[in-house]
Amino acid sequence: xxxxxxxxxxxxxxxxxxxxxxxxxxxxxxxxxxxxxxxxxxxxxxxxxxxxxxxxxxxxxxxxxxxxxxxxxxxxxxxxxxxxxxxxxxxxxxxxxxxxxxxxxxxxxxxxxxxxxxxxxxxxxxxxxxxxxxxxxxxxxxxxxxxxxxxxxxxxxxxxxxxxxxxxxxxxxxxxxxxxxxxxxxxxxxxxxxxxxxxxxxxxxxxxxxxxxxxxxxxxx
Amino acid sequence: xxxxxxxxxxxxxxxxxxxxxxxxxxxxxxxxxxxxxxxxxxxxxxxxxxxxxxxxxxxxxxxxxxxxxxxxxxxxxxxxxxxxxxxxxxxxxxxxxxxxxxxxxxxxxxxxxxxxxxxxxxxxxxxxxxxxxxxxxxxxxxxxxxxxxxxxxxxxxxxxxxxxxxxxxxxxxxxxxxxxxxxxxxxxxxxxxxxxxxxxxxxxxxxxxxxxxxxxxxxxxxxxxxxxxxxxxxxxxxxxxxxxxxxxxxxxxxxxxxxxxxxxxxxxxxxxxxxxxxxxxxxxxxxxxxx
Numbered sequence: 285x286x287x288x289x290x291x292x293x294x295x296x297x298x299x300x301x302x303x304x305x306x307x308x309x310x311x312x313x314x315x316x317x318x319x320x321x322x323x324x325x326x327x328x329x330x331x332x333x334x335x336x337x338x339x340x341x342x343x344x345x346x347x348x349x350x351x352x353x354x355x356x357x358x359x360x361x362x363x364x365x366x367x368x369x370x371x372x373x374x375x376x377x378x379x380x381x382x383x384x385x386x387x388x389x390x391x392x393x394x395x396x397x398x399x400x401x402x403x404x405x406x407x408x409x410x411x412x413x414x415x416x417x418x419x420x421x422x423x424x425x426x427x428x429x430x431x432x433x434x435x436x437x438x439x440x441x442x443x444x445x446x447x448x449x450x451x452x453x454x455x456x457x458x459x460x461x462x463x464x465x466x467x468x469x470x471x472x473x474x475x476x477x478x479x480x481x482x483x484x485x486x487x488x489x490x491x492x493x494x495x496x497x498x499x500x501x502x503x504x505x
Numbered sequence: 506x507x508x509x510x511x512x513x514x515x516x517x518x519x520x521x522x523x524x525x526x527x528x529x530x531x532x533x534x535x536x537x538x539x540x541x542x543x544x545x546x547x548x549x550x551x552x553x554x555x556x557x558x559x560x561x562x563x564x565x566x567x568x569x570x571x572x573x574x575x576x577x578x579x580x581x582x583x584x585x586x587x588x589x590x591x592x593x594x595x596x597x598x599x600x601x602x603x604x605x606x607x608x609x610x611x612x613x614x615x616x617x618x619x620x621x622x623x624x625x626x627x628x629x630x631x632x633x634x635x636x637x638x639x640x641x642x643x644x645x646x647x648x649x650x651x652x653x654x655x656x657x658x659x660x661x662x663x664x665x666x667x668x669x670x671x672x673x674x675x676x677x678x679x680x681x682x683x684x685x686x687x688x689x690x691x692x693x694x695x696x697x698x699x700x701x702x703x704x705x706x707x708x709x710x711x712x713x714x715x716x717x718x719x720x721x722x723x724x725x726x727x728x729x730x731x732x733x734x735x736x737x738x739x740x741x742x743x744x745x746x747x748x749x750x751x752x753x754x755x756x757x758x759x760x761x762x763x764x765x766x767x768x769x770x771x772x773x774x775x776x777x778x779x780x781x782x783x784x785x786x787x788x789x790x791x792x793x794x795x796x
Binding site for chain 1: 555556581582586599611
């Protein structure tokens with residue numbers, strides 16, 4: 285019996301692209317959030333954390349509305365840029381980035397806040413620019429948080445179902461990721477296939493999380 | 506030459522107070538800011554370094570304006586070229602000892618200087634270790650080497666020796682003094698240790714509640730012009746025992762336990778746990794040189 289590994293491949297592609305984008309935006313964002321003193325900081329923090337408590341279908345629903353060519357945003361995207369995000373891989377990526385955002389922002393922000401302020405002061409005194417301080421002093425000293433944040437965001441994207449269901453649908457090679465495929469196969473009573481996808485996800489998630497714990501244990505020593 | 510005028514509202518443990526300081530320090534001098542904690546010594550140091558903004562200030566270093574709040578001038582700490590030793594040393598945990606010192610090197614800086622400093626501060630054996638494996642005294646030496654590696658024109662030391670035991674502190678005093686003299690860097694140390702200030706500084710600014718209340722040489726400031734021919738020690742009574750017609754008194758002075766004799770009328774008013782001052786003639790004591 286052969287299995288279509290396309291959904292698995294799509295899942296890992298989605299998770300990789302999402303994680304790469306998240307890493308580039310969420311880490312600087314967490315840095316900003318850690319040191320900012322603006323008045324509406326609690327509002328920003330709440331918004332970032334919303335995906336933790338909202339049912340994924342809520343987020344998916346609103347994104348579906350926004351991406352729909354009927355809506356002004358979707359219409360603008362379609363007309364000006366020729367992009368249709370609903371039921372597309374790109375749409376999934378955007379949704380996943382929003383959905384997994386807190387998983388990387390939280391640990392990284394906490395790590396930035398726990399670094400002694402004197403490290404930044406010392407580097408400033410030594411004539412280093414903010415960028416040099418960020419890359420050579422701050423980032424290297426929050427490595428465990430970076431690793432766990434990144435891996436959690438990756439794993440969380442792999443495990444996503446509700447959002448994908450709402451805005452991705454079930455298009456083979458485009459939006460039919462493993463979690464959707466499992467649901468689909470079970471509905472069609474193809475238990476063997478569902479079992480195969482599930483097993484792969486189970487094992488890979490186990491391995492990924494295990495690596496995080498091992499790395500963090502080593503970093504703490 | 507530093508000329509500084511700094512005004513800043515500070516929040517202390519007993520409510521807010523005003524830091525209002527005016528001071529002048531000649532080039533190459535070693536001065537101390539002395540006073541109890543929470544009077545604004547560290548804040549003043551941080552304002553000089555540019556790590557903190559004063560409400561109103563005018564700071565000039567060798568004629569260059571560093572801060573002038575009226576003209577909205579505020580030179581960034583990166584451009585002031587000061588060396589700063591932090592209370593917690595602020596060594597970068599991700600870098601080795603050598604890496605920490607090298608990080609201080611500015612563009613076009615002298616790489617040879619790193620080797621010299623590593624040698625000078627006796628860090629050769631430790632240079633490939635990470636800061637977390639070092640003892641307090643070792644970290645302190647790394648911090649000093651790093652502060653000097655950037656070739657500062659002003660060295661600021663924020664209670665650098667407070668966490669060290671007496672012996673190491675003594676050795677480091679010696680090293681700091683030697684380095685300061687040979688390099689001729691203007692140096693300001695924050696301290697609340699009289700002995701330290703006496704040993705290191707040529708001039709003391711004594712601070713209380715945000716103001717400089719006295720300034721001058723340590724001898725002038727601490728004895729306040731009244732040299733006395735007596736030793737005074739404060740201590741705590743640990744034991745009080747009758748001994749024939751007299752009383753034996755065991756007193757803790759600093760870390761030393763001293764046994765003295767008290768007259769019965771003196772002893773009557775004393776009890777264990779009392780804080781006492783012991784006064785004794787200082788005429789012709791034994792003087793032993795310490796190495």
